[in-house]
Amino acid sequence: MARRQPICRPATQLSHALIMTLCLALLGCAEPQNAPSASPYKEPSAYSNKEPSAAFNEKPLASRNNEASAPSHKALAAAQFSGRNALRHIAAQVTLGPRSPYHPRAKARTLDYIETHLKPLTTRIARQPFVRHGLNGTNVWASIDGSDGDGAGRLMLGAHWDTRPFADRDANIDHRQRPVLGANDGGSGVAVLLEVARVLQKQPARSSVDLLFFDFEDMGQIDGLPFSIGARAFVAAQPDYRVDGGAIIDMVCDQRLRIPREGYSNSHAPNVLDAIWQSAARQSATVFVDAPGVPIVDDHLPFLEAGIAVVDLIHYPFPSSWHTLNDRVENCSAANLAQVGRTLLDFIYHHGAIER
Numbered sequence: 315m316a317r318r319q320p321i322c323r324p325a326t327q328l329s330h331a332l333i334m335t336l337c338l339a340l341l342g343c344a345e346p347q348n349a350p351s352a353s354p355y356k357e358p359s360a361y362s363n364k365e366p367s368a369a370f371n372e373k374p375l376a377s378r379n380n381e382a383s384a385p386s387h388k389a390l391a392a393a394q395f396s397g398r399n400a401l402r403h404i405a406a407q408v409t410l411g412p413r414s415p416y417h418p419r420a421k422a423r424t425l426d427y428i429e430t431h432l433k434p435l436t437t438r439i440a441r442q443p444f445v446r447h448g449l450n451g452t453n454v455w456a457s458i459d460g461s462d463g464d465g466a467g468r469l470m471l472g473a474h475w476d477t478r479p480f481a482d483r484d485a486n487i488d489h490r491q492r493p494v495l496g497a498n499d500g501g502s503g504v505a506v507l508l509e510v511a512r513v514l515q516k517q518p519a520r521s522s523v524d525l526l527f528f529d530f531e532d533m534g535q536i537d538g539l540p541f542s543i544g545a546r547a548f549v550a551a552q553p554d555y556r557v558d559g560g561a562i563i564d565m566v567c568d569q570r571l572r573i574p575r576e577g578y579s580n581s582h583a584p585n586v587l588d589a590i591w592q593s594a595a596r597q598s599a600t601v602f603v604d605a606p607g608v609p610i611v612d613d614h615l616p617f618l619e620a621g622i623a624v625v626d627l628i629h630y631p632f633p634s635s636w637h638t639l640n641d642r643v644e645n646c647s648a649a650n651l652a653q654v655g656r657t658l659l660d661f662i663y664h665h666g667a668i669e670r
């Protein structure tokens with residue numbers, strides 16, 4: 315069911331000129347080796363041998379919220395995700411400073427912040443230093459064992475914890491050499507994962523969950539560097555890494571958050587998207603839009619290329635604050651963070667129920 319997606323798909327959905335520019339510049343339309351292969355799945359995952367849910371796509375989200383009148387135990391557990399807690403995690407990261415290679419002290423403090431919060435909540439946590447493209451980076455890999463051990467499977471959530479060193483999309487040319495604050499782009503994904511960990515520790519899921527924090531996602535097009543350096547380092551260092559499914563959480567706090575079905579995810583891991591969108595319906599999370607999105611280069615691609623069904627949950631069209639000095643906490647919404655976090659928890663709590 316994995317089929318080849320043209321790398322630089324023209325036309326219909328590519329109304330945003332920038333994404334085409336990104337696509338051309340990063341993937342190079344003449345270099346298709348960066349795209350997930352035609353048959354990227356080395357092993358079937360819990361989601362990979364089922365057809366996408368056509369019925370789900372035929373109905374608007376609101377009409378499918380069957381549990382609205384009688385929330386299930388799982389739905390109630392997922393609702394313990396606090397958007398305000400997540401917003402506080404964003405504010406704390408911004409206060410520590412830009413998480414760029416030019417701000418090593420802020421990066422060291424941010425790693426400490428992530429580790430300090432996760433140590434009491436997780437079964438295992440480890441820093442993974444790496445060197446790629448001449449950069450010294452650090453990924454963080456935390457795991458929360460499920461109540462059934464690995465009997466109910468394993469999922470992963472990932473986010474990049476670095477921030478873009480230059481606000482190269484800022485309308486003010488004088489700002490373009492300054493670092494973005496990364497409330498949304500970097501901070502929001504980390505914040506959601508930290509708050510998810512708190513809820514999972516209180517209300518354990520049957521499935522085990524990996525929480526992955528990637529360095530150097532956002533160095534793309536700077537001195538010829540690619541995006542997703544840390545995520546590629548993770549996949550390269552763990553060639554046998556496998557999960558049933560996963561999601562990258564990126565730019566999910568904006569006041570006008572809108573998450574469509576990102577293009578590569580939709581073509582290579584549609585069943586994971588279906589499961590997440592079903593969770594969104596149960597949680598009345600209307601920021602998840604049941605519409606196809608453009609293909610976006612992000613930290614899910616190294617996983618898809620390795621045959622691991624990881625999707626990208628990302629705001630698109632990108633908010634106006636993207637890669638500008640306006641990527642600030644003031645533009646973040648606790649309510650939207652809560653929609654994302656509750657949907658992810660619902661997805662995790664329901665995963666153990668899937669027939670394996």
Ligand SMILES: [Zn+2]
Pocket residue numbers: 478499532637
């Ligand atoms: Zn970015």
